[in-house]
Amino acid sequence: xxxxxxxxxxxxxxxxxxxxxxxxxxxxxxxxxxxxxxxxxxxxxxxxxxxxxxxxxxxxxxxxxxxxxxxxxxxxxxxxxxxxxxxxxxxxxxxxxxxxxxxxxxxxxxxxxxxxxxxxxxxxxxxxxxxxxxxxxxxxxxxxxxxxxxxxxxxxxxxxxxxxxxxxxxxxxxxxxxxxxxxxxxxxxxxxxxxxxxxxxxxxxxxxxxxxxxxxxxxxxxxxxxxxxxxxxxxxxxxxxxxxxxxxxxxxxxxxxxxxxxxxxxxxxxxxxxxxxxxxxxxxxxxxxxxxxxxxxxxxxxxxxxxxxxxxxxxxxxxxxxxxxxxxxxx
Amino acid sequence: xxxxxxxxxxxxxxxxxxxxxxxxxxxxxxxxxxxxxxxxxxxxxxxxxxxxxxxxxxxxxxxxxxxxxxxxxxxxxxxxxxxxxxxxxxxxxxxxxxxxxxxxxxxxxxxxxxxxxxxxxxxxxxxxxxxxxxxxxxxxxxxxxxxxxxxxxxxxxxxxxxxxxxxxxxxxxxxxxxxxxxxxxxxxxxxxxxxxxxxxxxxxxxxxxxxxxxxxxxxxxxxxxxxxxxxxxxxxxxxxxxxxxxxxxxxxxxxxxxxxxxxxxxxxxxxxxxxxxxxxxxxxxxxxxxxxxxxxxxxxxxxxxxxxxxxxxxxxxxxxxxxxxxxxxxxxxxxxxxxxxxxxxxxxxxxxxxxxxxxxxxxxxxxxxxxxxxxxxxxxxxxxxxxxxxxxxxxxxxxxxxxxxxxxxxxxxxxxxxxxxxxxxxxxxxxxxxxxxxxxxxxxxxxxxxxxxxxxxxxxxxxxxxxxxxxx
Numbered sequence: 001x002x003x004x005x006x007x008x009x010x011x012x013x014x015x016x017x018x019x020x021x022x023x024x025x026x027x028x029x030x031x032x033x034x035x036x037x038x039x040x041x042x043x044x045x046x047x048x049x050x051x052x053x054x055x056x057x058x059x060x061x062x063x064x065x066x067x068x069x070x071x072x073x074x075x076x077x078x079x080x081x082x083x084x085x086x087x088x089x090x091x092x093x094x095x096x097x098x099x100x101x102x103x104x105x106x107x108x109x110x111x112x113x114x115x116x117x118x119x120x121x122x123x124x125x126x127x128x129x130x131x132x133x134x135x136x137x138x139x140x141x142x143x144x145x146x147x148x149x150x151x152x153x154x155x156x157x158x159x160x161x162x163x164x165x166x167x168x169x170x171x172x173x174x175x176x177x178x179x180x181x182x183x184x185x186x187x188x189x190x191x192x193x194x195x196x197x198x199x200x201x202x203x204x205x206x207x208x209x210x211x212x213x214x215x216x217x218x219x220x221x222x223x224x225x226x227x228x229x230x231x232x233x234x235x236x237x238x239x240x241x242x243x244x245x246x247x248x249x250x251x252x253x254x255x256x257x258x259x260x261x262x263x264x265x266x267x268x269x270x271x272x273x274x275x276x277x278x279x280x281x282x283x284x285x286x287x288x289x290x291x292x293x294x295x296x297x298x299x300x301x302x303x304x305x306x307x308x309x310x311x312x313x314x315x316x317x318x319x320x321x322x323x324x325x326x327x328x329x330x331x
Numbered sequence: 332x333x334x335x336x337x338x339x340x341x342x343x344x345x346x347x348x349x350x351x352x353x354x355x356x357x358x359x360x361x362x363x364x365x366x367x368x369x370x371x372x373x374x375x376x377x378x379x380x381x382x383x384x385x386x387x388x389x390x391x392x393x394x395x396x397x398x399x400x401x402x403x404x405x406x407x408x409x410x411x412x413x414x415x416x417x418x419x420x421x422x423x424x425x426x427x428x429x430x431x432x433x434x435x436x437x438x439x440x441x442x443x444x445x446x447x448x449x450x451x452x453x454x455x456x457x458x459x460x461x462x463x464x465x466x467x468x469x470x471x472x473x474x475x476x477x478x479x480x481x482x483x484x485x486x487x488x489x490x491x492x493x494x495x496x497x498x499x500x501x502x503x504x505x506x507x508x509x510x511x512x513x514x515x516x517x518x519x520x521x522x523x524x525x526x527x528x529x530x531x532x533x534x535x536x537x538x539x540x541x542x543x544x545x546x547x548x549x550x551x552x553x554x555x556x557x558x559x560x561x562x563x564x565x566x567x568x569x570x571x572x573x574x575x576x577x578x579x580x581x582x583x584x585x586x587x588x589x590x591x592x593x594x595x596x597x598x599x600x601x602x603x604x605x606x607x608x609x610x611x612x613x614x615x616x617x618x619x620x621x622x623x624x625x626x627x628x629x630x631x632x633x634x635x636x637x638x639x640x641x642x643x644x645x646x647x648x649x650x651x652x653x654x655x656x657x658x659x660x661x662x663x664x665x666x667x668x669x670x671x672x673x674x675x676x677x678x679x680x681x682x683x684x685x686x687x688x689x690x691x692x693x694x695x696x697x698x699x700x701x702x703x704x705x706x707x708x709x710x711x712x713x714x715x716x717x718x719x720x721x722x723x724x725x726x727x728x729x730x731x732x733x734x735x736x737x738x739x740x741x742x743x744x745x746x747x748x749x750x751x752x753x754x755x756x757x758x759x760x761x762x763x764x765x766x767x768x769x770x771x772x773x774x775x776x777x778x779x780x781x782x783x784x785x786x787x788x789x790x791x792x793x794x795x796x797x798x799x800x801x802x803x
Contacts, residue, residue: 072419079408330798
């Protein structure tokens with residue numbers, strides 16, 4: 001395997017890791033007004049992700065940095081092309097990040113309600129916008145001969161992008177509900193549990209349409225297999241939920257997102273951003289890549305440190321493995 | 332204003348804003364780690380209370396530092412996509428290293444430290460905050476290595492075929508002399524920033540004679556750190572000046588508004604009149620100091636702006652290679668002046684509060700509390716000097732700033748994001764400041780509250796309904 005292939009894989013892994021991990025904390029944020037009936041329940045929901053959301057978010061920073069270094073042209077075309085989508089994502093991530101920390105620092109109802117709304121809208125917006133970014137990236141956009149996006153902002157609102165948005169929102173919400181049912185106890189957990197399968201079932205529809213579309217659009221055998229596994233995982237997670245196995249159910253919602261993301265990146269390959277103007281304008285893993293020296297250095301760093309990151313992040317989840325209830329929330 | 336100007340304004344605004352919080356994160360994580368270590372070593376409750384108090388204030392600012400950092404990484408691609416393509420092969424690697432090696436460490440272990448008081452053994456919990464502190468320093472190093480490439484490009488080769496700078500020596504990029512001098516300078520500035528905040532908040536409580544057992548050690552820690560940082564700043568600033576003179580002579584000439592090449596060049600403390608023309612009228616000069624700062628010898632020759640401009644025009648083609656002089660001149664002085672003043676005030680506070688003394692008189696307390704603003708001014712003007720002094724280059728001698736801007740991003744998009752970020756940042760600045768002051772004034776938790784849940788996990792499982800030691 002040559003280095004550009006390895007780094008395409010690495011970028012795919014980093015984004016996949018991001019969607020799987022931050023997917024559930026976005027989900028928890030979106031369900032805050034649905035499942036949290038009073039202040040204590042909302043705090044319970046926020047505290048299930050309290051210790052981990054920041055570590056989860058780091059995956060996208062690493063993905064961005066790695067893309068910058070390994071595929072500078074991909075990075076520059078994607079980020080300048082999807083300018084306003086990324087601007088809105090940034091605003092959502094900024095407000096959401098401080099919301100968790102600052103909500104707890106005030107006492108009034110209005111203060112808390114403001115931050116609760118921020119958490120909800122920002123989680124929703126970020127999920128939706130990432131879905132649009134991925135939808136556009138995989139389907140292709142108007143890239144010119146220099147691989148710069150020359151379409152308008154409104155052209156990014158096309159059907160594949162909107163299906164991507166719907167899929168991300170619903171699957172992340174289902175993933176979050178499954179996480180909450182696994183992480184909490186008692187009646188709250190029950191409610192999360194019964195919401196999870198409903199969200200996943202509704203989400204299965206746009207997910208299946210979108211993924212199959214992308215498969216017929218640019219898929220390969222490999223992407224077909226991944227997408228099939230993703231759909232099967234989603235159905236399995238629903239079954240696991242219905243027979244009351246929350247742990248398995250969560251593993252399978254994670255697998256759904258992981259395989260769907262893997263399938264999309266496989267369908268993208270060997271392009272990294274196809275051009276809808278002319279195939280020769282497309283960015284590929286080869287013409288977007290950095291030099292061999294940079295890729296080699298990055299490979300060493302990734303090979304040594306990514307496992308270390310996985311180890312200590314895994315340890316975090318182990319440290320905070322206990323189920324929580326409203327009793328654990330100090331007054 | 333065109334795309335270039337708005338993009339530059341946005342970069343300046345978001346960077347200065349981000350850098351209000353970065354130094355606190357770097358400095359405060361270390362100070363909190365030191366306080367917690369003092370508690371572990373002595374077992375004194377007052378140190379635990381200090382750790383919790385300062386840990387809480389640290390978290391309020393950490394949140395801002397983290398969220399504003401993402402913008403920095405994204406905007407290279409959004410607003411400066413031509414720049415990203417040109418240097419991505421080199422500039423991207425330290426950014427990726429920062430995320431992979433440092434930021435993951437910082438973010439993950441901060442989460443564990445915040446929520447882990449009742450989940451981890453005390454020594455392991457203490458290790459977590461030290462890992463956070465280490466991660467912030469490592470972060471700073473990689474970011475500065477990336478920035479140093481813009482000031483003094485090394486370890487690259489220009490590829491005609493690909494139209495970009497390509498990496499030839501990563502070791503050279505990481506050991507760029509600019510990075511090696513900027514790095515300690517930035518870390519010492521961060522220590523000074525956090526330490527002055529610690530002095531200011533402790534002094535505020537001192538005046539009200541509240542919790543002196545908690546605030547006195549913090550005040551002393553703040554003073555000690557300020558003085559060490561002050562010495563470090565002078566030494567590292569001095570070597571940075573010399574590196575700058577040899578790598579970016581125009582920046583050094585602009586720092587003094589030195590138009591003509593001079594031997595034994597003086598350093599003017601203040602000046603009057605318009606200095607953006609050909610001359611300036613200094614009102615207080617120290618003879619030979621600029622030469623000394625730049626080269627280590629009072630009599631040495633320092634190149635002037637006019638000569639450098641002629642030299643660059645011959646080398647790179649016609650054009651204006653002069654940064655905006657009044658800004659470089661005054662920001663350089665503001666950085667040094669406000670930084671030094673902060674250290675002097677720290678020493679003065681120490682002198683007046685030594686051996687358990689409680690000074691009388693309003694003025695002392697006003698100075699002690701308000702001095703916390705000084706390092707922020709010094710940090711911001713320091714970065715403005717560094718980045719504006721590099722102009723008109725985005726990568727010195729390789730790429731002009733105007734060539735780095737995104738070619739296909741419309742004016743309206745850049746305006747939307749500039750206004751959007753500025754508004755959100757402004758609102759959050761007010762919120763952050765209010766919260767910080769509220770919790771700073773509230774003071775440390777009482778002994779019972781500070782000790783709740785501290786001491787690691789209990790072996791039995793009966794505690795499952797116990798309230799968490801820390802919860803949002």
